[in-house]
Each structure stands twice: as structure tokens, then as C-alpha cells.
Amino acid sequence: MHFMTALEAAWQQRNSLLCVGLDPDPVKFPAHLQGCPDAILEFCKAIVDATADLVCCFKPQIAYFAAHRAEDQLEALIEHIHTAHPDTPVILDAKRGDIGSTAEQYAIEAFERFKADAITVNPYMGRDSVDPYLAYPDKGVILLCRTSNPGGSDLQFLEVDTPKGRMKLYEHVARTVAEDWNASGNCGLVVGATFPAEIARVRELTGDMPLLVPGIGAQGGDIAATLVAGRTAKGGGLMINSSRAVLYAGKDEDFAEAARKVALDTRDAINAHR
Numbered sequence: 522m523h524f525m526t527a528l529e530a531a532w533q534q535r536n537s538l539l540c541v542g543l544d545p546d547p548v549k550f551p552a553h554l555q556g557c558p559d560a561i562l563e564f565c566k567a568i569v570d571a572t573a574d575l576v577c578c579f580k581p582q583i584a585y586f587a588a589h590r591a592e593d594q595l596e597a598l599i600e601h602i603h604t605a606h607p608d609t610p611v612i613l614d615a616k617r618g619d620i621g622s623t624a625e626q627y628a629i630e631a632f633e634r635f636k637a638d639a640i641t642v643n644p645y646m647g648r649d650s651v652d653p654y655l656a657y658p659d660k661g662v663i664l665l666c667r668t669s670n671p672g673g674s675d676l677q678f679l680e681v682d683t684p685k686g687r688m689k690l691y692e693h694v695a696r697t698v699a700e701d702w703n704a705s706g707n708c709g710l711v712v713g714a715t716f717p718a719e720i721a722r723v724r725e726l727t728g729d730m731p732l733l734v735p736g737i738g739a740q741g742g743d744i745a746a747t748l749v750a751g752r753t754a755k756g757g758g759l760m761i762n763s764s765r766a767v768l769y770a771g772k773d774e775d776f777a778e779a780a781r782k783v784a785l786d787t788r789d790a791i792n793a794h795r
């Protein structure tokens with residue numbers, strides 16, 4: 522199924538714009554999982570099973586698995602999501618960016634090895650570095666546009682001359698993706714919740730294109746401002762990510778229940794502003 526079709530269905534069926542980010546950090550795991558051989562998988566499966574009915578997608582961040590030699594656990598986790606929660610798209614947050622021949626390998630890794638439904642990609646090496654992902658027309662390709670970190674302004678906020686006039690670099694990325702790279706309708710953009718004015722500008726430039734919005738929760742982004750800036754006319758179009766605030770809501774054996782409670786409250790806080 523096309524990533525956008527699956528996402529649209531999940532938005533509607535779950536009545537949720539919440540994306541739970543899976544950033545497993547073993548030092549933050551509850552005591553009973555410390556030292557367990559597949560602790561990363563067990564931790565993430567518990568979070569997934571406790572929150573799947575509350576989310577429109579999950580977003581595992583590959584660095585948290587690779588850093589602990591746990592790519593096999595990432596594979597098993599995505600397989601688990603597809604089997605146990607088959608209507609829940611998985612975005613592999615890898616932020617890949619490299620020359621075309623290497624990007625081909627990254628695309629194989631994301632879509633054929635890990636079987637992700639979508640991937641985050643850094644567009645700043647240009648179109649040929651993104652083409653290998655776009656060659657999978659049913660898979661989502663979510664491009665960094667205006668990232669949530671303070672240093673995102675260092676480059677993304679620079680004024681550049683473009684064939685369409687002078688604008689900020691992130692605006693040029695948004696316009697280029699919407700007008701040129703999205704021929705298969707499989708592109709989305711990353712815009713941080715920490716910058717609501719730029720979310721509004723990206724929405725203005727891209728119509729109803731899905732936006733992945735990290736930065737609420739641990740990074741302090743404002744949910745109401747995010748919704749006002751980024752919702753489409755139908756009150757959707759957003760995958761609003763929260764990772765640490767959900768994952769580490771509890772420290773004990775009932776951590777998954779604590780995560781569910783925060784996910785439920787976050788979903789409802791988002792829905793209050795749609």
C-alpha cells in the first residue's frame with residue numbers, strides 16, 4: 522500500500538496525529554530490563570503495544586539501535602509492528618544523505634532490509650541524492666526542511682537567490698519538494714514544532730503535504746501553536762512526534778502504562794486544537 526494511503530487511513534481510523542518516536546536509550550530503561558539480552562526490542566515492543574491504538578505512525582530513530590549493535594532488534598521491532606499493528610505506518614528516522622550510488626544502498630537498507638514504510642532524508646546534497654528513495658513510489662520520503670534544533674537556523678534560515686526569487690533556504694526546500702520532487706505524491710517534510718511561524722510558512726508553500734513535526738514534549742514545542750500553524754483545512758496533515766516524553770514517562774515495571782497515559786494525553790491535547 523502507498524505510504525500516504527496508509528497514513529491517511531491511520532489518521533482517520535485512530536483519530537490521531539500523534540507519532541510516537543522510538544529512541545531507546547538503555548541507561549533510561551527500568552531496572553528489570555537492564556542486562557536483558559534483547560532489552561531494546563522488549564522495551565520498544567512494550568511501548569508499541571501500549572500505544573498503537575493512539576498513534577498515526579511510529580518513528581524508530583536508527584542511531585539508538587546502531588549505537589548498541591542492535592540493528593537486528595530494529596528489524597524485529599518493525600516486523601512486530603507490521604504483524605501486530607498492521608495499519609500503523611513506520612517511518613525510519615535515518616536522515617540519510619549521500620551520493621546516488623550510496624543512497625541506493627541506504628534505500629535498500631530502509632525499505633528492503635528494515636521494511637520501513639517511509640524514511641527521513643537530508644535533501645541538502647540535492648535531487649540525485651534523493652532519487653534512489655523516490656524510485657520506491659509507494660514509500661514515503663520525508664525531507665528535512667526546517668529542523669527543530671536551534672542550530673537549524675545556521676543554514677536553513679539563510680537568504681538565497683532562487684529562480685523564483687529571494688527566499689530562505691528552508692522555503693526553497695519546501696517549494697522544490699512540493700513543486701518538483703513529489704511526482705509520485707510520496708514526499709513529506711520535517712518541520713520542528715519549536716518554530717511555529719516556519720510551520721505556517723511551509724504549510725502555505727506546500728498545500729496539504731504531510732508534515733512530520735518533532736519538537737513537542739522534551740524539546741518544549743507548543744502543541745496549540747503547532748496545530749494553528751500546521752493543520753490543513755480539514756484539521757490534519759501532521760505527524761506530531763514525541764519520543765522521550767512518552768518513552769520515559771515511567772521508570773518502573775509499569776513503564777508502558779505510564780507511556781500510554783502520556784501518549785493519550787498528548788493525542789487529546791493535539792485533537793483539542795484541530
Ligand SMILES: O=c1ccn([C@@H]2O[C@H](COP(=O)(O)O)[C@@H](O)[C@H]2O)c(=O)[nH]1
Nearest residue numbers: 542582668669735738739740763764765
Ligand atoms: O528536526 C528534527 C528532526 C528529527 N528529530 C528527531 O525527533 C525525535 C525527537 O525526540 P524528542 O525526545 O521528542 O525530543 C528524535 O528522534 C530526533 O532525532 C528532531 O528532534 N528534530
